[in-house]
Structures are given as C-alpha cells and as structure tokens.
Amino acid sequence: MYARRRRRYFALMTLCLLLFVGAWAFVRLWSVPLAIAMCVVAAAIPPVAAVVANRRGPDGRWWGEGPPG
Numbered sequence: 001m002y003a004r005r006r007r008r009y010f011a012l013m014t015l016c017l018l019l020f021v022g023a024w025a026f027v028r029l030w031s032v033p034l035a036i037a038m039c040v041v042a043a044a045i046p047p048v049a050a051v052v053a054n055r056r057g058p059d060g061r062w063w064g065e066g067p068p069g
Contacts, residue, residue: 005053012049016042 019042023035 005055009049009053012045012052016045016049019045 019038023038023042027038028035
C-alpha cells in the first residue's frame, strides 16, 4: 500500500518537473502563453501529490487510532 502511494507521488512530481522544464526549455520558443499555462498547471500538481501521498487506504490506520479490532 505504501509503495503504491509513493510511486504515485513520484510520478506526479516527475510530471511537474517535466512540465516546468519543457515549458521554459522548448515551448516558450513557440508560445509564451502556452508555457505560462503549463507552469500554472505544474504549480497545481504538488498539493495534489501531497494529498495522494498522505491519503489513508481502506485498511490503513491513522494516527491516534488503536490496533484494529
């Protein structure tokens, strides 16, 4: 369960970095407004990635909860 959340987090953060780098390395040569839009989307990804990484699964325990049962 933990490994799946970690993979999703790293995938989202990799997408974020690719959007930032791609926007200002390549896309800005053709369209600055599109590069800015890509950066806005990339800026919205880290909070979503944090929520994904910290989401509790159906069988996961949360802080302060005792053992199941």
